[in-house]
Amino acid sequence: MPTQSEALESVHRSLAELPRGRWLLAVSGGRDSMALLDAFATARGHEVAGVASFDHGTGRAATRAVQLVERTAMALQLPVMTGALGAAGAGDEASWREARWRFLRGWAAELRATVVTAHTWDDQVETVVLRLLRDSGPRGLAGMRVASDVLRPFLALPRETVAAFASARGLTWVEDPSNRSMAFARNRVRHELLPALERASPGFARWCWELSGRAAAWRAQVAAWVDATLSPVLVDAERVAARAGPLRTLDPAGGAVIWPELAARVGLVMDRRGIARVTAWAAGAKAGGRVQLSGGEVLCTASTFVLRRLY
Incomplete structure (x- = not known):
């Protein structure tokens, strides 16, 4: 466990290393996000465009957390915007996450x-x-260690460092009871599986971190190859066009690597069935032809393939 002074130095250093920017802070009201809010307000408050908090409708604790964020942001004289799930607690983790990110990206835009x-x-x-x-393959194992439109300045900091920072700063936060529920897969991993694996194989967590770094480096190499070979062009937020010639020659193994990278450019995730279908189709596709994917489609033109996200 780091000392409070060590934690303060680590958190402040993580912010000092950032470039100048306009930041929309995603703050849930939990300990880590309240530490994020405090650190930015202290070190880079003039760059904070807004503080965003989203109520998933899971109970009184979630509502109190959003109210805490509102009060704290206003006390710091930072703009605050809140959102809420339409039907109280409706859906599952995936639907909550989708609604939250739709809210965050809407305000970011x-x-x-x-x-x-x-x-x-x-x-x-x-x-x-x-x-x-x-x-998951390498794409999935990279996790959050990939270039994206989201900034995660604490990603290299252990949770205990952020906890020590929050304690040193005397911060207030709301504990979400759902973080202790074994109904959620992440909580089972956090509270049961990871501790057991670490006991059985000390250093397992560090190995996972290093594995994700290797996977992220692999993804960066794939992205560089796509840029250099396929000359992809973002037509708009839903469509990306790429040179057809190299895509026609991909074997199944190559297609499993390259098509998901292209799809990611427009926020589309391709499953294995879709990858196999489009790889086989592309070899003999004619101009004007198209193939449907889950959530999207690929259109063949005279010289390109256009991958389109439909929703």
């Missing part, structure tokens, strides 16, 4: 700002374990 989250080293390790359990 409105404010011309970059979303900033308080994810930590431990969050990344948990993500890697979850994806190992789902048989």
Whole structure:
């Protein structure tokens, strides 16, 4: 456990290393996100375009957390915006996450700002374990260590460092009871599986972190190859066009690597069935032809393939 002075130095250094920008802070009202709010307000408050908090409708604790964020942001004289799930607690983790990110990205676009989250080293390790359990390939195992439109300044900091920072600063936060519920896969990984694996194989968590770094480096190499070979062009937020010739020659293994990278440019995730279908179709596709995917489609033109996200 770091000392409070060490924690203060680590958190402040993580912010000092950032470039200048306009930041939309995603603050849930929990400990880590309240530490994020405090750190930015102290060190870079003039760059904060807004503080955004989203109520998932899971109970009184979630509502109290949003109210805490509102009070704290206003006391710091920072703009605050809140959102809430339409039907109280409706849906599952995936639908909550989708609604939250729709809210955050909507405000980020409105404010011309970059979303900033308080994810930590431990969050990344948990993500890697979850994806190992789902048989993810390198794309998935990179987790949050990839270039994206979201900034995560605490990602290299252990959760205990952020906790020590919050304690040193005398911060107030709301504990979410759902963080202790074993109904959620991440909580089972956090409270049961990871501690057991660490006891059985000391250093397992560190190995997960290093694995995600190798996967992120691999993804960067794939992205560089796509840029150099396929000359992809973002037509708009839903469509990306790429040179057809190299895509026609991909074998199944190559297609499994390259098509998901293209799809990611427009926020589309391709499953294995869709990847296999489009790889086989592309080899003989004629201009004007198209193939449907889950959530999207690929259109063949005279010289390009246009991948389109439909929703």
